[in-house]
Amino acid sequence: MEYDEMLDRAIEETPEIDGTSERFEVPDPEVRQEGNATVYENFQATCSRLGREDDHVMKFLQNDLGTSGHIDESGRARLTGEFGADRIAAALDEYVEEFVICSECGLPDTKLEREQGALLLRCEACGARSATSE
The missing domain is CATH 2.20.70 (Ubiquitin Ligase Nedd4; Chain: W;)
Incomplete structure (x- = not known):
């Protein structure tokens, strides 16, 4: 096979990717306090946007925030302790840096x-x- 043919084939098989990272935005965490727990309301939407499993994201948040928690039946993350949206957003930024962005x-x-x-x-x-x- 000649070089030009191989090059054409490689170009055909390359997936179409929109080459800007600006199209990728993590949704701002919507959190509220409920007793001694922080409820992360849009946890499922965030995981979907990241294209990652809920359990993997949850495990990371627990480790990063130094707390325990679980995903409730409606898909919200419930974290033990008080965490503001800024703190959770910072943890998500670290997750994206390590597990999402090339x-x-x-x-x-x-x-x-x-x-x-x-x-x-x-x-x-x-x-x-x-x-x-x-």
């Missing part, structure tokens, strides 16, 4: 994959793969 090209077009027990971030835009912490 470290090579800076785009959010990534998937988490498990390979030989390790958690990898695979970018569908540039093809980069990088190891992440659990």
Whole structure:
């Protein structure tokens, strides 16, 4: 196969990606206090926007905030203790930096994959793969 044919084939097989990271915005957390718990009302919408499993995001929030919590039957996150929207937003920013944004090209077009027990971030835009912490 000639170079030009290979190049044409590679271009055809490259997925269409809108090359701006500005299109990616994390919804602001809507939180309220309920007794000694913080209820994160739009938790499901945030996880959907991130394209990540609820349990993975919840585990990260618990570790980052140093608390316990659970996802209730209506899909809200309930975190033990008082946390403002700013604190939760800061934790989400850290999550996005580590588990959503590609470290090579800076785009959010990534998937988490498990390979030989390790958690990898695979970018569908540039093809980069990088190891992440659990």
